[in-house]
Every structure is written in structure tokens, then in C-alpha cells.
Amino acid sequence: MSEEVKLMKGNEAIAHAAIRCGCDGYFGYPITPQSEVLETLMEVEPWKTTGMVVLQAESEVSAINMVYGGAGCGKKVMTSSSSPGVSLKQEGVSYLAGAELPALIVNVMRGGPGLGTIQPSQADYFQTVKGGGHGDYRLIALAPASVQEMADFVGLGFDLAFKYRNPAIILADGVIGQMMEKVVLPDFQPRMTEEEIAEKCPWAAVGKPKNRERNVITSLELQPDAMEQNNIRFQEKYKTIEENEVRYEEIMCDDAEYLLVAFGSSARICQKAVEIAREQGIKLGLLRPITLWPFPKKALADYANKVKAMLSVELNAGQMVEDVRLAVNGKVPVEHYGRLGGIVYTPDEIVEAVKNKIM
Amino acid sequence: MALEDIIKPENLVYKKPDIMNDNAMHYCPGCSHGVVHKLIAEVIEEMGLVEDSIGITPVGCAVFAYNYIDIDWEEAAHGRAPALATAIKRLRPNKLVFTYQGDGDLSAIGTAETIHACNRGESIAIIFINNGIYGMTGGQMAPTTLEGIKTATCPYGRDVKLNGYPLKITNLLKELEGTRFVTRQSVHTAAAVRKTKKAIRKAFENCLDGKGGANVVEVVSTCSSGWKMTPAKANKWMEENMFPAYPLGDLRDRDANI
Amino acid sequence: MKEEIIIAGFGGQGVLSMGKILAYSGLMQGKEVTWMPAYGPEQRGGTANVTVILSDEKISSPILNEFDTAIILNQQSLDKFEKSVKPGGTLIYDPYGITKAPTRTDINVYKINAMDTSIEMNAPKSFNMIILGGLLKVRPIVELDNVLKGLKKTLPERHHHLIPMNETALKKGMEIIEK
Numbered sequence: 187m188s189e190e191v192k193l194m195k196g197n198e199a200i201a202h203a204a205i206r207c208g209c210d211g212y213f214g215y216p217i218t219p220q221s222e223v224l225e226t227l228m229e230v231e232p233w234k235t236t237g238m239v240v241l242q243a244e245s246e247v248s249a250i251n252m253v254y255g256g257a258g259c260g261k262k263v264m265t266s267s268s269s270p271g272v273s274l275k276q277e278g279v280s281y282l283a284g285a286e287l288p289a290l291i292v293n294v295m296r297g298g299p300g301l302g303t304i305q306p307s308q309a310d311y312f313q314t315v316k317g318g319g320h321g322d323y324r325l326i327a328l329a330p331a332s333v334q335e336m337a338d339f340v341g342l343g344f345d346l347a348f349k350y351r352n353p354a355i356i357l358a359d360g361v362i363g364q365m366m367e368k369v370v371l372p373d374f375q376p377r378m379t380e381e382e383i384a385e386k387c388p389w390a391a392v393g394k395p396k397n398r399e400r401n402v403i404t405s406l407e408l409q410p411d412a413m414e415q416n417n418i419r420f421q422e423k424y425k426t427i428e429e430n431e432v433r434y435e436e437i438m439c440d441d442a443e444y445l446l447v448a449f450g451s452s453a454r455i456c457q458k459a460v461e462i463a464r465e466q467g468i469k470l471g472l473l474r475p476i477t478l479w480p481f482p483k484k485a486l487a488d489y490a491n492k493v494k495a496m497l498s499v500e501l502n503a504g505q506m507v508e509d510v511r512l513a514v515n516g517k518v519p520v521e522h523y524g525r526l527g528g529i530v531y532t533p534d535e536i537v538e539a540v541k542n543k544i545m
Numbered sequence: 546m547a548l549e550d551i552i553k554p555e556n557l558v559y560k561k562p563d564i565m566n567d568n569a570m571h572y573c574p575g576c577s578h579g580v581v582h583k584l585i586a587e588v589i590e591e592m593g594l595v596e597d598s599i600g601i602t603p604v605g606c607a608v609f610a611y612n613y614i615d616i617d618w619e620e621a622a623h624g625r626a627p628a629l630a631t632a633i634k635r636l637r638p639n640k641l642v643f644t645y646q647g648d649g650d651l652s653a654i655g656t657a658e659t660i661h662a663c664n665r666g667e668s669i670a671i672i673f674i675n676n677g678i679y680g681m682t683g684g685q686m687a688p689t690t691l692e693g694i695k696t697a698t699c700p701y702g703r704d705v706k707l708n709g710y711p712l713k714i715t716n717l718l719k720e721l722e723g724t725r726f727v728t729r730q731s732v733h734t735a736a737a738v739r740k741t742k743k744a745i746r747k748a749f750e751n752c753l754d755g756k757g758g759a760n761v762v763e764v765v766s767t768c769s770s771g772w773k774m775t776p777a778k779a780n781k782w783m784e785e786n787m788f789p790a791y792p793l794g795d796l797r798d799r800d801a802n803i
Numbered sequence: 804m805k806e807e808i809i810i811a812g813f814g815g816q817g818v819l820s821m822g823k824i825l826a827y828s829g830l831m832q833g834k835e836v837t838w839m840p841a842y843g844p845e846q847r848g849g850t851a852n853v854t855v856i857l858s859d860e861k862i863s864s865p866i867l868n869e870f871d872t873a874i875i876l877n878q879q880s881l882d883k884f885e886k887s888v889k890p891g892g893t894l895i896y897d898p899y900g901i902t903k904a905p906t907r908t909d910i911n912v913y914k915i916n917a918m919d920t921s922i923e924m925n926a927p928k929s930f931n932m933i934i935l936g937g938l939l940k941v942r943p944i945v946e947l948d949n950v951l952k953g954l955k956k957t958l959p960e961r962h963h964h965l966i967p968m969n970e971t972a973l974k975k976g977m978e979i980i981e982k
Contacts, residue, residue, distance in 0.1 A: 193836060193956075210636055219842060239636055243628070247625070247657075249628075251628035254621070254622070255619060255621075255628065255630065255632035259619070259632075259636060304842070361866065366823070366826055366836070367836060393598060393599060393637075394598075394616050395596055400618065404611065454866075455863075458863040531866075533866075533868060
């Protein structure tokens, strides 16, 4: 790691990390609160240094399909957007999953539904982990809670995407995207060479050499029995990911009697709530899922044997709480606390919610 | 005379391109797709680009074009082929990148992608099959369907008050500064086939000389099944009805100041 | 050490950039830092505020209920944030545009005539630096040297000739802040 500490917004960290982790192409469309990703890339002009392609597309729809095209020819490509734009991308995301293409999508969430607000929200949890587009597919979903993690998860997201030939998504929100914090950017990593692409992505449409059959990137299979086999293969892959890639953080959980479950910016606010509650003598802990899919089901099931109750704290009307309840399977009460439409709770509000809802 | 006496290299008068494989095509008798596929394969082979071509198939009848020509392909979501082509060409600038799209794909759902890829002057070729109907989904109205023509979704004939006018998208594209070569051809006669092949070759060459600019080859085509005509009648009907609305010829050739 | 600060006023007053300079100064001083703007489409004239936290330890929430220090530059912000200052905390305000002065007695209230002074100095753009100077006088959370280093980081190279003027403004702010 180059130890130079910088101060930047989460959105800017995404852009700088993309350049540094050997990203070949970024395709995006401006939308608040994530426009700094594209703006930063256009200012830095990485095509002059690493050769990374950056393009402002005519729409989010076009941008995600540029990602599909780029990923299909073996390149490390990404896009970013915010909630309404990510809704537009869902068709392309489903195609990426169906064609088993590695790619990285960033969603810096804002309040919805519809055009909604530009303020922070976490109401795209369902969209991210339960589908979003059509068909039985999964995205590897990473939820950063700091600017440092915004930077770190670009590389991690790409690594996981290529490891499993599956799209990955960074699910952030307006707080993490707009906040400035200290960050140590990853070291420069060169873009993949053609030899590396040939080795890592033998399936890619790069131009057909004489010594192999043609490569076709497609999600289409009109024979239902063959399509069922494709789906079975996808499900096996998803099972492997669930077994190997669950990530979460435990904060003050050892002696916790009550457990908060929160991701992203909410986890940061909850951390302060834990500090306040502890000062008041309440043994409160926090489990922060880092991967929203695969979800830390087992860890939560284990905590169901240790704590009296759990509170899922989310900037939405109650989405992740359903997964927490599934994991806990009725062993302890699981309640939800949220604010909606772009309003962000303060640490005090969360402590109050703990007292009112689970104590 | 025995068969093996006839099949000898010196007796060869016609041969399909090597990269056209033996998979049986799913196209209907009389369909123009097969001819255009063959022309693309011929040009790729003649230009020595088999290892350097990446094609993009659409949603529509030609979705399975990748089954017939042995090059690398990507299959796009409906209308998005020019977006894929944009990224592939920018990431692999030395490759021949072309899309193959029908009228629904290119001029309805994919209008934005088509116009913006052309307007950016992407060094790609767009092969555009215009048969004035949705073939794959069973004969519904396309943006290019002629006025008065009956389809499954305009069963009493296209009424411009209800459905708007036949969209001459190629005429729009030729106005864009980003386009380099825009032409309208057909494959209904041997002479027309030769002209179309020339146009495809020119479009492909333009993609690789580093001068930039998008290239569009529209092929006014028949759909005997969709039109509910015999192939011979469809060809005649096309000449009499489609050509007046979609006249053949070069619409733009930047290199020749057209 | 941990200082939780809110800076609030109109867009265009340099609220966000003052916060940014403070954050960079903290970075230069080796602190943990967060800078969290209440972002929005209002670039000029609307309300703007930013939360800056400087700490020796890792910072948990960038969103806070209450603050050690509030820097208040218009009436709406005073109405909103006076009550959010921790007892014993600090409130700094510029009386320009304030119709109802702060009333709390359990906090340290400081007044700084930064707007008038910046006009007298014929340097209206150094308004926010005067305020920042005032803050550093009553809450010396970062050293002036590190503020200047922070300025260098936030200002594009072509504006580096303005640093001496900003230094003057910072020092002026330290002089004119009053209880």
C-alpha cells in the first residue's frame, strides 16, 4: 500500500480506486448524489496514463449495456449511478448475470420511490439483494461504511466478480458518497494484459483465433431443458459464493444483550448509538453486514442464542429486517427502525428506538 | 458421370465462405437475412478479419446470427447493440466491431443508442435490416411499416393518425456529423447483392482506417412470412412499395463529400 | 481530543469550503476527520451546512444530534442549531443578517463581525477565513501552520497567490472575535 493519506469524498474514492485497480472502462450518466465519480474520472483523464476508457453515455440504460459489451470482450469495466438510474440499469444487470459477465456496478442510493429526493436512503436493499431485474439471479453486494471502504471495495468487487464470473455491486448511499474522510488509496495495479485476459476469461469475445470455437456472449437459450441446466449451474455458483464470501463486522458484540443490525452509513450512526447506550449502561452491540448478499445468516443465527432482541436499523421502511428475521427464525424478537425518503436518523433517535422497541 | 468426378476444385464455380458453418438457418424461405449474413461472412474473410471481428446480434429474427458465422459474438439486449459496440470498439480499437440489427431493434427501442453511437462518431458498422415488420414476434407493426399496411398490431392498416409515420431513420442518421458512410441497399437481385457487398466492405474498411465515424448500411429487405407473400411476390412488392418510401443509394459519404 | 462542529449559513458564503479547509487542517495535524455536507442543489442563496469532526480516534457517526461548536451565519441556521450545541459548548455567529441574537446561557457565545470586516478589508471572499480565524482563537483545535497547509491542499495551484491574503484574514478573525 502506498501510505499517502488523502482526504476525499466517497464518490471521488471510487473513481481513484477504479483507476488504480486496473479498471479498463467506466461508463456512466450524471445523477445526484454520485456525479463526482464521472466528474473525477473526466478531470483525472486516466486514458492518458493507464489507458482506461471513460465515457459519458446517453443514458443509464446505454451505460450498463456498454458495461455488458466491455465485460463480454474480457475487460474490467464498471458503471455507477443512484437509485432512479440504477432502476433503469436493471435490464442490463439481469443480462450481465444471465451471460455470467464480471462487472462492477455502484449504487449511491437516494430516497425514492420515483424521482424521490437526492438525500441519502437505503431503500434499494430489496432491489439489490432480491433481484431488481428479471429472473433467478444474484449480485455479490458489498456495503461500504466509510470512504476507505468505498476505495477498497472497488478492487474487492472486481476480484469477486472475476472469481465467480458474476456482476458485483457496491451499495452505498448519499452519506458515504458525499462525505469526506481520510483514505489510503490502493496501489497502482496494471490493467490486464491480453495474455491475462486469455487465461482468466477464455470465454470472452475477443476475436476468434483459429484454435478454438467461436465465443458467444449471450443469455439466450430457447430450449427450456438447457435453460434449466443453465439456471442450475447459476444456483450452484451462488451456493459456493454463500459458503465462501460472507463478510461482516462485529462491534461491541461480546457481552451484548441487545443487537443492532445495520449496514453502510446506518452502521456508522449505530456505532455512535452503541457508544451512547453503553454510557447509559445498556449492553448494546452492532453487527454490520459487509456483504448484503451473501447475507451473514449464520452469524445472526448464532447471536439469536446470545442476545435478548435485535433491531434492524435501516434508512427504509423495513427491508433487511426480513433477512434478519429469516436468519433468526423466531428465536428472539427482531424489530425494525427506519427513517424514510431521505431523512437520516441521529444516534439519539436510534438509542430511543432500542428502548422503545426491543427493551 | 460419378459424383466424385464432378466435385473437383477445378469445377468449383461457387463456394460459401469458410466461416459460414453448416448449421441449418432458422430463417424463412425468401428471407433477406441469409443473403446479408453470407455477404458479411464473405467480406470478413476476404479482408482477412476472421480473428479480428466482434459482431453484435440484436433481439429479433437475427438474434441467432451468432449460430451461423464462426467469429466471436455478443448478443445484446433489445436495441442496445450500438452501446455494446461503442464499448467494445473503445476497449479494443483494433477490432472490427459491427452490429446487426432489425428495424424494431434499431429504430424503435434502440433509437437513442443508435443516434448517440452515430453522433459520437464511433468507428463501428451498423448493418440495418429494414423489412418494415417485426418478424420474430409474429408480424407486428414496426416504426418503418408503410402507411396502410396491415400487421398484427395494426390489423386495419397503419393509420398515421394513430401510429405516426414510417420512420426514415437512415435519413436522420445521415444528418449527424458523426456518421461517415450511410447507405441504403437491398439484396433482391444479383446486381443489388453485389452493391450491398461493396457497401458492407466499405463500411468495414472505414471502421479500421483510424479516421473515425460511424457507418450505417441499411438493407431494405423482405419478410415473406410477415408480409404473407411468396418470396417472389415479396420481392416484387418491395420494389413497388418499399423502394419509393425507402429509395436506394448512398445518403452520406464523408470521404466523397456526399 | 474530539471536536464535533457544525457550520451553517447560506450557500455561497463559503460554508462548505470553510469546512473543507478545517478538515484538511485536521488531516495535516494527523487527526481523524469527517466532512459531511447537507448536500443539495442549492448552490447560491439556499441554506447550506456541513458537519466537521476532528478526532484523535476513529470517528463513528458522521451524523450527529449535538455539537461541541456551532458556527452560525444566518438566522435560519441559528433557529435550527442553537439548541443543538452541547451544554458548555461554543456558538460563534456573525451578527450580519441575524435578527434575534442567541439566548442560551449554558454555552459560550461569541460574536464575530466577519462580513463587515471583510468588506472593510476590501476582500469579501475572505469572509469565511475571518470566521475560521475566530474559531481557532476560541477553539484552538488545529495550529495555524496546519491551516495554511490545508489551504494549500484545497486551493488549486493557480490560487496559491491568495494564501497570504487568507492568512491575514485568519489573523484578523482571531483579533475581532468577542464574547
